[in-house]
Amino acid sequence: MxxxxxxxxxxxxxxxxxxxxxxxxxxxxxxxxxxxxxxxxxxxxxxxxxxxxxxxxxxxxxRTAPKVRRSRFGADAPVVTYGLMAVIGVVYLAQFVTQRLGFPILDALGIYTSGYTDLQHGVYEPWRMLTSALLHGSWWHVAMNALTIWIFGRALEPAIGRLRFILLLIASALGGSFAVALLAPNVWVLGASGAAFGLIGAWFVVLRTMRADVTPMIVLIGINVVMAFVNPMISWEAHLGGALVGAASMALMVRDQRRALKSRAAVWGMIAIAVACVVLASVVGALR
Structure with missing residues (x-):
């Protein structure tokens, strides 16, 4: 003054x-x-x-201040997170109805096993590696995956942006399916566990990058590992594959941020990971 x-x-x-x-x-x-x-x-x-x-x-x-436009959901609303939760809920409801009617068409068209990516011996339907993530076996199954997506999606989506978040989910889901094709080729799987664990793996990398305490994350992962071995209906292979791909994808994004890159290296990296999962699942099937 x-x-x-x-x-x-x-x-x-x-x-x-x-x-x-x-x-x-x-x-x-x-x-x-x-x-x-x-x-x-x-x-x-x-x-x-x-x-x-x-x-x-x-x-x-x-007059000269920049205008900030906010969407009706808010500038950082995790709409992809909420949208995915809604989709898997609606799809499971459709599964439930068609099963009760005696025409489980969604299960027949979406469930995945390695035979669908076997170029030599099976019917080649690689999209099942992704569509299987939208199907679930029970209300408990869909509720637990939706809860995991809700917890970690609300933190990750605003931080990395919607495009990267979508690619993270897709790559993690495909990573889970590839792990099933590699480690449990005769198992039929469905569920968003690969994508959900991809978010867990990504958040683990975020915490490590921030030098934050990762003990709660290790405990959470340990509980899920124990549950997977206790319950034979849980595919630990999909959990493992999704978590590893999610962690690798987030590592690419952290690398971009540290180097202040304006390019989309992490975006292309996640696309490459997703494509590699499909290609490698096909190669594994052909070599088996």
Whole structure:
């Protein structure tokens, strides 16, 4: 805040002293606008980071300030996270209805086993590596995966952006299916566990990058490992594949951030990982 002394000069144009507010000549003041140096009274003063400024300078600042547009969901709303939760819920409801009607068409069209990516011995339907992630075996199954996606998706999606988040989910789901093709070729699998564990693996890398305590994450992963071995219906292979791909994908994004790259190296890296999972699953099937 700048103060003027009592011996203020006269304004040659108006004949009055400069110790009067430029908007209210009948009010004496010794405070100047920090932008234009005009005298302002108490009613015309606006506190700003630089000090007191006058109404005209404040209006000019508002005109030149960048406009921030917010969507109806908020600027950082994790719409992909919520959308995926809604999709797997609706798909499971459709599964439930068609199963009760005796026409489990969704299960027949979407479930995955390595035979569907076996170029030599089976029917080649590689899209099942991804569509199987939308199907689930029970309400408990879909609820647990939705909960995991909700917990980690709300943290990751606003941080990395929707495009990278979508690619992270796709690559992790394909990574889970590839691990099944490699480690459990005769097992039929369905569920978003690969994608969900991809988010867990990605968040683990985030915590390590921040040098934060990863003990809770290790405990969570350990509990899931124990559950996978106790319950034979849980595919630990899909969990492992999804987590590894998720961690690798996040490592690429961290690398981009550290190097301040404006290119989309991590985006192309995740696309390459996703394609590699499909190709390698096909090669494994052909060589078996």
């Amino acid at each position: 700048t103060h003027r002394d009592d011996a203020a000069p006269k304004d040659p144009a108006s004949g009055r002293s400069d110790d009067h507010c430029y908007r209210h000549p009948d009010r004496t003041s010794y405070v100047l606008c920090q932008r234009c140096a005009r005298t302002v009274c108490g009613d015309c003063q606006t506190q700003a980071p630089v000090g007191v400024i006058c109404p005209e300078c404040m209006a000019a600042d508002r």
